[in-house]
Amino acid sequence: MGLEFLLNMNSAQKQKRYQRIYFQLNELFVASKNIDSRMSTLVSLLHHKMDGFFWTGFYLLKDGELCVSSYQGSVACMKLAKDTGVCWAGINQKEAIIVPDVHQFPGHIACDGRSNSEIVVPLFDSHQNIMGVLDVDSKNFSNFDQIDADELTKIVQLIYS
Numbered sequence: 001m002g003l004e005f006l007l008n009m010n011s012a013q014k015q016k017r018y019q020r021i022y023f024q025l026n027e028l029f030v031a032s033k034n035i036d037s038r039m040s041t042l043v044s045l046l047h048h049k050m051d052g053f054f055w056t057g058f059y060l061l062k063d064g065e066l067c068v069s070s071y072q073g074s075v076a077c078m079k080l081a082k083d084t085g086v087c088w089a090g091i092n093q094k095e096a097i098i099v100p101d102v103h104q105f106p107g108h109i110a111c112d113g114r115s116n117s118e119i120v121v122p123l124f125d126s127h128q129n130i131m132g133v134l135d136v137d138s139k140n141f142s143n144f145d146q147i148d149a150d151e152l153t154k155i156v157q158l159i160y161s
Contacts, residue, residue, distance in 0.1 A: 011147055018151035021049055025158050037160050039070040046136070046155070047072035052143045054115060058123065059087045060132035066091065069132065077111040085109035090120035090133040096149035100142040114136070118153050119144040121152045126160045 057071020115137035
């Protein structure tokens with residue numbers, strides 16, 4: 001299924017695709033409780049199953065810095081300037097952030113100028129401490145909506161389950 005299908009996919013079809021990914025990850029995660037392995041697998045599966053995902057990865061908090069971790073796509077920014085950009089907005093607000101046009105987002109950090117829209121979903125550990133964010137960029141404007149936010153939030157929760 002190509003990009004044309006994804007762009008024409010209705011809400012129900014998108015939600016079903018996310019649900020299939022959720023169940024596939026849930027089954028795969030039985031094999032390992034290793035957080036790094038789970039993050040890598042999650043990123044790979046999303047990146048290859050969702051055609052509009054241009055860059056897919058995690059930025060994790062370490063000693064007050066937000067640094068790239070597992071990802072798929074073009075070369076990433078290694079560390080994101082504190083309290084700047086969409087990823088830090090997700091950390092500070094502790095909720096999913098949907099940006100239809102990154103060029104209009106104040107302080108947007110452009111690791112790859114080809115990105116036009118973005119979604120960030122916070123990653124919490126089993127004690128509800130924020131650990132980082134799942135960051136997904138798309139070359140398409142307005143690629144993400146509330147379905148993406150809701151379903152990616154459920155999927156990200158599998159990391160520490």
